[in-house]
Amino acid sequence: MRTLEEVQATLQIAKLKEEDLQETIHCLSFGENVSSADYCLLELDDTLCKHIETGQSLVIRGDKDEHAVLCSGDKTYDLKIADTSNLLLFLPGCKTPDQLPNNQDSQQVVHTQVWGFCNSYWELRKRHPKLKKLTKLLMENPYEGPALGGQEEITENRYTMEDLLERIQASEEEIKAHLETIHVCQIDDFWRVLDFDYEMKLLGHITQLVDSESWPIDKVPLQTTLEELEPLEPRAMIEHCLSCYGKRYTENDNVFYSLHEDKVCRGLAQLLLQNAVKFNLREFQEVWQQSVPEGMSTRLDQLRSLALVDRMSNPETICLLRVDDLPEDTVERFNHLFTLREKWTEDDITPYIQDLCGEKQTTGALLTKYARSSVQNGIKVFNSRRPVAT
Numbered sequence: 001m002r003t004l005e006e007v008q009a010t011l012q013i014a015k016l017k018e019e020d021l022q023e024t025i026h027c028l029s030f031g032e033n034v035s036s037a038d039y040c041l042l043e044l045d046d047t048l049c050k051h052i053e054t055g056q057s058l059v060i061r062g063d064k065d066e067h068a069v070l071c072s073g074d075k076t077y078d079l080k081i082a083d084t085s086n087l088l089l090f091l092p093g094c095k096t097p098d099q100l101p102n103n104q105d106s107q108q109v110v111h112t113q114v115w116g117f118c119n120s121y122w123e124l125r126k127r128h129p130k131l132k133k134l135t136k137l138l139m140e141n142p143y144e145g146p147a148l149g150g151q152e153e154i155t156e157n158r159y160t161m162e163d164l165l166e167r168i169q170a171s172e173e174e175i176k177a178h179l180e181t182i183h184v185c186q187i188d189d190f191w192r193v194l195d196f197d198y199e200m201k202l203l204g205h206i207t208q209l210v211d212s213e214s215w216p217i218d219k220v221p222l223q224t225t226l227e228e229l230e231p232l233e234p235r236a237m238i239e240h241c242l243s244c245y246g247k248r249y250t251e252n253d254n255v256f257y258s259l260h261e262d263k264v265c266r267g268l269a270q271l272l273l274q275n276a277v278k279f280n281l282r283e284f285q286e287v288w289q290q291s292v293p294e295g296m297s298t299r300l301d302q303l304r305s306l307a308l309v310d311r312m313s314n315p316e317t318i319c320l321l322r323v324d325d326l327p328e329d330t331v332e333r334f335n336h337l338f339t340l341r342e343k344w345t346e347d348d349i350t351p352y353i354q355d356l357c358g359e360k361q362t363t364g365a366l367l368t369k370y371a372r373s374s375v376q377n378g379i380k381v382f383n384s385r386r387p388v389a390t
Helices: 004-013 046-053 132-138 161-167 172-181 196-213 222-229 235-245 261-273 281-291 330-340 346-352 363-370
Strands: 024-030 059-061 069-071 076-090 108-114 116-127 184-187 190-193 246-251 254-259 307-310 317-320 371-376 379-384
Touching: 004 024, 004 108, 059 161, 132 161, 132 172, 132 190, 161 172, 184 235, 196 222, 196 235, 196 254, 196 261, 222 235, 222 254, 235 246, 235 254, 235 261, 254 261, 261 281, 261 307, 261 317, 281 317, 330 346, 330 363, 330 379, 346 363, 346 379, 363 371
Parallel strands: 024 108
Antiparallel strands: 059 069, 069 076, 076 116, 184 190, 246 254, 307 317, 371 379
16 A cells, blocks of 8 residues: 555656545555456447436346347447557546545545446447347247137247347337337237238228218217127227227317328238238329228328339339348448339339438438439439349
8 A cells, every 4th residue: 555655756747736636535446356357348428328317217228149238217229349548447436536625735645446347338329129020930820810710829939028029129118119110019918019911901891981981081989980890800909909090089088089090091002012012003002092991191201111103114113122032231221122123213112211310310421322323314222332133
């Protein structure tokens, strides 16, 4: 342990002035068996610091074959190792200059023991949650309706929220938001995605009833709908479908649903497109309009990130291309898109790369980095920066 006199002698050798230093002098010493492997340091911003200080937790998620991510209650972060040229010391109880008293009359030596050291730390970068795996897990056993007489329901590959939190690299709020987006419902404590054909069957029952009763599409009575369709499907499934494709409201103590035009038109368009490689665009638009309830209007902008129109073919065609089916990795996504089509207009490609944008990042920035632009027939188009295998 150094004395004050030894410290002052060291200052003279180093040609440092005592008046330029704090009155409290820390002398550091290493404890026995101190190792750099004893501790990991994590850099947190103010938001995450307050998150920890209020007693909330941060969770590291990832299977053995995945790069670990850190999740708060509502956000997901990449974990990156950052090296530093300065050795970082772990000193419990050590006070910084702003924590020291200003009224000390003389210098004093405080002996502080080093508990650990590192020359790197974990830094966090906010990222999009990895949710493709969530859909994949739920699609292992989609819900196709109640089991018919004599049939046993498949009980394998069903997941509770706790199961999903263990498997999915996303925060709980992000998982719940995605479950709502893909129309998942809770059945016997398990989260189940509806088989698309079954979901369309439910929607078909509802839209046919709306047409037959001549109800306004923005005023579908819940109780009457449940009573009319109960012989066909469970009440819970009918109400779930109404929640997926409409907005619930109450008027004079009666519950109604206002059907969402874009959601209904989009769902019925996917039903038409899913069994065809390509569809004549004009014929598709005619059939599509005929399939939706009276009072609804179909528009191609309702199909952003769901279907791709080819204006260069003769006749013009449309095909199913869901953004959910594309790779999550940015490089792989662009390679896949340029395999499907050599040149893209900005309007066509934007719906398929929008979800790749990071915080404060634009699709224009992504295109600048991963694509090359040119002008074709007066229209700006984008193609791959490197040869793409077809």
